[in-house]
Amino acid sequence: MRIAVIGSGYVGLVAAACFAELGHSVVCVDKDRNRIDELNKGGIPIYEDYLPELLAGHRGRNLKFSTSVSDAVRESAVIVIAVGTPICANGEADLFFVESVTKAIARSVDGYKLIVEKSTVPVCTSAWIERAMVLNGCHRHQFDVASNPEFLREGSAVSDFLYPDRIVVGADSERALRILRDVYRPLIDGSYARGADGVPKPEAAMVPPHYIETSPQSAELVKHSCNAFLAMKISFINAVAAVCEAVGADIEDVCKGIGTDTRIGPRFLRAGIGYGGSCFPKDVAAFRSAAREHGYKFDLLDEVHRINEQQRQRFLKKVRTALWTLKDKRLAVLGLAFKDGTDDVRESPAIEIIKCLLAEGCHIVAFDPAATERAKGVLADSVAYASDAYAAATGADALLILTEWKEFAALDLARIRELLNYPIVLDGRNLYSPREMAAAGLDYYSMGRAAAKISHPTPLEPRIKESK
Ligand code: UGA
Numbered sequence: 001m002r003i004a005v006i007g008s009g010y011v012g013l014v015a016a017a018c019f020a021e022l023g024h025s026v027v028c029v030d031k032d033r034n035r036i037d038e039l040n041k042g043g044i045p046i047y048e049d050y051l052p053e054l055l056a057g058h059r060g061r062n063l064k065f066s067t068s069v070s071d072a073v074r075e076s077a078v079i080v081i082a083v084g085t086p087i088c089a090n091g092e093a094d095l096f097f098v099e100s101v102t103k104a105i106a107r108s109v110d111g112y113k114l115i116v117e118k119s120t121v122p123v124c125t126s127a128w129i130e131r132a133m134v135l136n137g138c139h140r141h142q143f144d145v146a147s148n149p150e151f152l153r154e155g156s157a158v159s160d161f162l163y164p165d166r167i168v169v170g171a172d173s174e175r176a177l178r179i180l181r182d183v184y185r186p187l188i189d190g191s192y193a194r195g196a197d198g199v200p201k202p203e204a205a206m207v208p209p210h211y212i213e214t215s216p217q218s219a220e221l222v223k224h225s226c227n228a229f230l231a232m233k234i235s236f237i238n239a240v241a242a243v244c245e246a247v248g249a250d251i252e253d254v255c256k257g258i259g260t261d262t263r264i265g266p267r268f269l270r271a272g273i274g275y276g277g278s279c280f281p282k283d284v285a286a287f288r289s290a291a292r293e294h295g296y297k298f299d300l301l302d303e304v305h306r307i308n309e310q311q312r313q314r315f316l317k318k319v320r321t322a323l324w325t326l327k328d329k330r331l332a333v334l335g336l337a338f339k340d341g342t343d344d345v346r347e348s349p350a351i352e353i354i355k356c357l358l359a360e361g362c363h364i365v366a367f368d369p370a371a372t373e374r375a376k377g378v379l380a381d382s383v384a385y386a387s388d389a390y391a392a393a394t395g396a397d398a399l400l401i402l403t404e405w406k407e408f409a410a411l412d413l414a415r416i417r418e419l420l421n422y423p424i425v426l427d428g429r430n431l432y433s434p435r436e437m438a439a440a441g442l443d444y445y446s447m448g449r450a451a452a453k454i455s456h457p458t459p460l461e462p463r464i465k466e467s468k
Helices: 010-021 033-040 051-058 069-075 096-108 125-135 157-162 174-183 216-247 251-259 280-293 299-323 349-359 372-382 389-393 406-410 413-419 434-439
Strands: 002-006 025-029 063-066 078-081 113-117 143-147 166-170 210-214 330-334 363-367 398-401 424-427 443-445
Touching (some): 002 010, 002 069, 025 069, 051 157, 078 096, 113 125, 125 216, 143 216, 210 216, 216 280, 299 398, 299 443, 330 349
Parallel strands (some): 002 025, 166 210, 330 363
16 A cells, blocks of 8 residues: 655654554655655654664655655655644644644645544644645545544554554545554554564554444544543642642552552552653643533633643642752752653653753753653753763752663662662652652652651651651
8 A cells, every 4th residue: 555644753753663564555755855864864863762773664665754745745646644743722733734734635635535634633723724625626526534543652662653553544434444443453453463573572562453433533543542541640640649648548559459449540640740742741731621612611621731730830849848948959850751661852851840840040950861862952051961960960059850760660779779979769650669769768758658758857848757
C-alpha cells in the first residue's frame, strides 16, 4: 500500500516509520525543510526507542521524506494527517493545520484517496474534513475520511504502534474500512509479531490486538475519552494522596489495595507532582471544550485539571517545609522531562516547579539523562546543568526528584548523603521508601506518605509521624 503521512512530529514520524516496517511504501511530508533535510541525511529529530533502527532500515528504500504534499498525495492511496493540533487560549484545539493540510490534499486529488485523521482532534473533525474537501473542489466519490486515533506513549511509541492493545478505526464507508484492514493486516493477523527480524515483542503485548471498527465520531471520542480518563485516574490518586498525608496513611499501600481490584488495575495510579506532556493537559482542555460546544458541561474535567495544578503547589509547600526560606538556597533537581524515557519537556511538571523555585530566588543545578538540551530551550542559563546526579547534588541544600527515570530510583544514597549540604531529599515521584531513606540518613519528603525524618523537626511539622 502506498501511504503518505503528512506531519513528521512524534506521531507522524513514528507512524511513517512503522507503516514502512509493516511493508508499505511510505512518504513522510513536512513543510519544515530543515527537518526534512535532516531526516533525509539520516538525522533522528526525536528520542524514541527503536526509531533509529527503523529509520536506518527503511530510509531510502520504502520510506522517503519530502516537503511536497501534492506529490505525496498523487503517488499515494492513503493520506494520513498527523499534524499538530495545539491548544488555543480558550482551551479549544486549534485545527488550523488540519484544515490547511486538507485544502492542500483537496487541490492535489487525482483519483480515489482515503484520508485518515491521526492527529488528536475533537469529535466531528472528520465531518469538517469531508466538508472542507468538497468546498475545495473534490467530488464526494473521490475520497473517504476515516478516524484512526493513536495511543502512542512517548518513549515507547514504536512498540506501542507495532504491538498495540487495540486499533480503532472509524469510517462510514465499507471501502475505507477495507483499506484500513489491509494497512494493519500484519498486526491484525499477528504475522508481524511472528517475524524474526522485527522490533521485539514486549512481554505483556496483546497479539493480535483488538481491532475495533466504529463510526468516525465514536473513534474520535475514544481518543479524547481515553486520555481524559487516564488523567482523571492520576488526579484521583493525587487527591487520595493528599488525604493520606492528612491522616497519616501511606498512598503506596492504598494504591496496592485499589490497583489489585481487577476492575481498576494498578496502572496510572502513581501519585506524584501530576501529569504533563503534550497530550494530557491539552486533551483534557480540548475535550472539555468540545463537550461544551455540543451542549455538555464536563465539570469533572475542570476538577481533574485543578487537582493536577494543585500537586505542584503541594510539592512546593513541602520544599518550604523542609528548607524554611528559599532565597539563595541551592537545589539539585533530578529530572527535566515530563516523564522518563523521553527528552520532551513540553508541559513538564519539573520545569514548572523549577520556574516557581527560581522566582523565589533559589539556585538550581539540574540533571536529566535525555532532556537537558530541550530544557535549555526553555530555561536557558537561569539554571546550571550538571553532568550526572552526583554532580548536581554536590553542595546542594536539598535534592529534588521531579522525573521518574529508573536511574533516579537507584542512586548511591550514602554518596548522596555525603555530597549534600543538608541531608534532605524531596521526591515528587515516590521512587524510594521512607524507611530506606531514613536508613541512609536522609530526611525524605514524598507524596501521600509521612516524611521520614532523621534531623530536627521543623516548626511546620508539629506532629512528625514515624515512617514504616
Ligand atoms: C499519553 C497516553 O498515555 C498515550 O496513550 C497517548 O497516545 C498519548 O498521551 C497521546 O495522546 O499522544 P504520553 O503523553 O506519552 O502518553 O505520556 P504518559 O505515559 O501517559 O504520561 C503522561 C504524564 O502522566 C507524565 O507526566 C507522567 O509522569 C504522568 N503519570 C503517569 C503520573 O503522574 N502517574 C501515573 O501513574 C502515570
